[in-house]
Amino acid sequence: MKNGLGVGAMEVARGADLPQRSVARELSAFTRRNPLAAAGGLVGFLIVVMALTAPLIAPSDPLKADFRRMAKPPDATSFFGTDQVGRDTLSRVIYGARSSLVVAFASVLLGTTVGSLWGVASGYLGGRFDLVSQRITEVLQSFPDLILAMAISMAIGTGMPAVIIAIAVTRIPFGNRVIRSVALTVRELSYVEAARAAGSSQPRVMFHHVLPQCVAPYLVLATAHLGVAIIIEAALGFLGVGIPPPTPTWGNMLADSLTSLVPRWWLVFFPGLAITVTVLAFNLFGDGVRDTLDPRLAPAFLRMLTGGRRA
Amino acid sequence: MRKYLLRRALFGLSTLLGVSLIVFVVLRILPGDPLVAMFGIEGFAKLAPADRAHIMADLGLSDPLPVQYVRWMRDIASGSLGRSFFRGDKVSELILHRGPISAEIGLMSVLISWLIGLPIGIVSAFRPNSLSDNVARTMSVLFLAIPGFWLGMLIVLAALFWFNYKAPLVVVQLWQDPWTNLQLVIGPALVLGLGQGAYIARMSRSCLLEVIREDYVRTARAKGLQEALVVMRHALPNALLPVVTLSGILMGFVLGGSVAVEQAFGVPGLGRSLVVAVIERDTIVVQNLVLLYSVIFVFVNVAVDLSYAWLDPRIHYR
Numbered sequence: 001m002k003n004g005l006g007v008g009a010m011e012v013a014r015g016a017d018l019p020q021r022s023v024a025r026e027l028s029a030f031t032r033r034n035p036l037a038a039a040g041g042l043v044g045f046l047i048v049v050m051a052l053t054a055p056l057i058a059p060s061d062p063l064k065a066d067f068r069r070m071a072k073p074p075d076a077t078s079f080f081g082t083d084q085v086g087r088d089t090l091s092r093v094i095y096g097a098r099s100s101l102v103v104a105f106a107s108v109l110l111g112t113t114v115g116s117l118w119g120v121a122s123g124y125l126g127g128r129f130d131l132v133s134q135r136i137t138e139v140l141q142s143f144p145d146l147i148l149a150m151a152i153s154m155a156i157g158t159g160m161p162a163v164i165i166a167i168a169v170t171r172i173p174f175g176n177r178v179i180r181s182v183a184l185t186v187r188e189l190s191y192v193e194a195a196r197a198a199g200s201s202q203p204r205v206m207f208h209h210v211l212p213q214c215v216a217p218y219l220v221l222a223t224a225h226l227g228v229a230i231i232i233e234a235a236l237g238f239l240g241v242g243i244p245p246p247t248p249t250w251g252n253m254l255a256d257s258l259t260s261l262v263p264r265w266w267l268v269f270f271p272g273l274a275i276t277v278t279v280l281a282f283n284l285f286g287d288g289v290r291d292t293l294d295p296r297l298a299p300a301f302l303r304m305l306t307g308g309r310r311a
Numbered sequence: 312m313r314k315y316l317l318r319r320a321l322f323g324l325s326t327l328l329g330v331s332l333i334v335f336v337v338l339r340i341l342p343g344d345p346l347v348a349m350f351g352i353e354g355f356a357k358l359a360p361a362d363r364a365h366i367m368a369d370l371g372l373s374d375p376l377p378v379q380y381v382r383w384m385r386d387i388a389s390g391s392l393g394r395s396f397f398r399g400d401k402v403s404e405l406i407l408h409r410g411p412i413s414a415e416i417g418l419m420s421v422l423i424s425w426l427i428g429l430p431i432g433i434v435s436a437f438r439p440n441s442l443s444d445n446v447a448r449t450m451s452v453l454f455l456a457i458p459g460f461w462l463g464m465l466i467v468l469a470a471l472f473w474f475n476y477k478a479p480l481v482v483v484q485l486w487q488d489p490w491t492n493l494q495l496v497i498g499p500a501l502v503l504g505l506g507q508g509a510y511i512a513r514m515s516r517s518c519l520l521e522v523i524r525e526d527y528v529r530t531a532r533a534k535g536l537q538e539a540l541v542v543m544r545h546a547l548p549n550a551l552l553p554v555v556t557l558s559g560i561l562m563g564f565v566l567g568g569s570v571a572v573e574q575a576f577g578v579p580g581l582g583r584s585l586v587v588a589v590i591e592r593d594t595i596v597v598q599n600l601v602l603l604y605s606v607i608f609v610f611v612n613v614a615v616d617l618s619y620a621w622l623d624p625r626i627h628y629r
Contacts (some may be wrong), residue, residue: 032355135325136329139329142326142329142332142565142605143330143493143601144604144608145564146568147570150336151338151589154592227455231489233456235460238574239571239574240586240590241589243592258464262471263464263467263468265464265472268461272458272464275458276456276457276461277621279455279457284452
């Protein structure tokens with residue numbers, strides 16, 4: 001596995017003579033190299049800010065029905081129109097960012113972390129543990145993502161924690177596979193061997209010597225999966241197994257728009273646009289992070305993520 | 312070759328056994344009582360405890376879990392797959408009735424993805440960083456971000472507006488009325504095809520660019536072959552392998568995506584049945600459909616593995 005070896009070797013070389021640079025310099029360098037990714041990062045950041053400050057910037061209460069203004073198209077008072085019970089679509093889209101982002105960040109963090117720790121352990125320990133882990137991963141990867149998430153979310157009930165767990169489980173195999181392959185090669189590097197020879201315990205070698213080499217691929221993985229997580233969350237909401245109404249989410253807003261006999265275009269267009277812009281922003285940022293953290297490995301890494309079965 | 316085939320099949324089968332176990336366990340830890348879903352909270356409260364126990368026994372839900380699991384396996388072996396809680400019909404009938412539509416959508420979407428993705432990838436790799444390459448890459452980045460079900464809703468909206476389109480409510484099979492059937496499946500197939508096509512275009516571009524740097528491609532150029540011939544004859548066949556693999560992996564995207572996209576178009580396919588069953592908590596239907604989707608996913612990827620020997624003569628399976 002030559003790509004895995006690349007990660008290990010490169011990280012070692014970098015760690016030795018990494019010049020200390022300020023965050024601002026680092027950011028400006030990133031922007032110059034990857035203007036698109038920087039733009040994606042900026043938009044993503046603005047969406048996060050929008051979600052955090054929702055009560056301040058939303059023009060009205062997302063849950064307040066106004067029966068004098070039902071199903072109004074966009075106009076000067078409500079820029080994105082209103083829904084069947086007169087709730088302001090713009091406010092609902094702004095508040096919807098909260099559920100989307102919380103679910104996306106939490107599920108990717110949870111799923112990738114569990115998967116990565118598992119991957120480190122199975123790559124480093126090897127043997128029967130690795131064999132069994134690989135079989136379980138194989139089984140988990142045999143489910144289409146959305147279908148597995150639907151089944152889990154049906155089993156443990158709707159609501160935010162259920163949705164987070166459902167999506168997190170679908171992310172575990174990716175973390176496991178990628179990080180395992182990194183651990184497999186790092187295990188063979190001489191400094192790890194030296195640590196073992198010096199009498200370090202297995203957990204110590206794993207956490208102090210192998211784990212740090214997995215940070216870069218971990219970050220690449222986590223950012224790469226944010227977009228997917230947002231789409232799955234929206235799909236679950238759309239299918240009625242996500243976070244239930246009245247909490248506004250982009251997915252359940254889209255589901256809501258189907259309930260009227262004549263669909264209103266603004267109820268379809270704006271929530272979906274919010275999903276697309278957010279996913280686009282995170283995907284562009286993720287691509288940039290990948291190119292920055294392992295420039296030489298980008299195509300091989302992509303293949304590992306997508307065609308990982310025999311990478 | 313035969314030995315490899317056997318080993319691969321056994322491996323796939325054991326994976327599916329694991330899948331069935333996970334599905335079964337996940338769906339039996341349901342905190343909600345299926346009777347509540349069936350009768351509503353009030354109806355459930357009115358039921359006498361004896362009736363409750365009776366219905367549970369009728370549905371086969373009061374047996375110990377291993378017994379239930381074995382019964383499920385027996386139902387699969389007999390081909391009936393068990394009965395729906397609500398309608399009492401066999402799940403196999405549901406699949407036979409609804410399945411063909413979804414299968415058509417899936418197959419057609421894969422076809423569309425190759426028809427769109429591959430030419431775009433080739434054109435992109437032909438002249439990297441040209442205008443057409445940049446347009447193609449921008450489009451693929453965009454289509455990777457657009458949720459399929461939203462695109463579907465927009466198409467339905469536009470069709471309603473301009474063509475007075477009505478959502479189809481009944482299943483029309485290909486062999487009954489091909490034209491109506493095509494209207495049923497073309498929308499979802501197109502949306503799913505575009506989504507996959509974006510991945511295919513990206514992958515074929517990057518693989519072609521990698522292959523084009525190889526010595527034998529330079530040799531082909533050096534002996535004076537036209538650029539088109541160099542790409543089509545020499546570069547493309549060697550760049551295709553990862554794209555085929557990707558297409559197999561994208562099957563997960565198709566299977567999952569079709570559920571949401573069918574819902575968006577209001578197409579009465581298998582995905583719709585799954586959504587309805589999940590909402591109604593019809594455990595038997597859900598467990599069979601989830602297993603079916605995984606069976607297809609695993610089967611396709613085994614087929615992709617086997618196609619390697621055919622696509623690349625250097626590969627021999629032993």
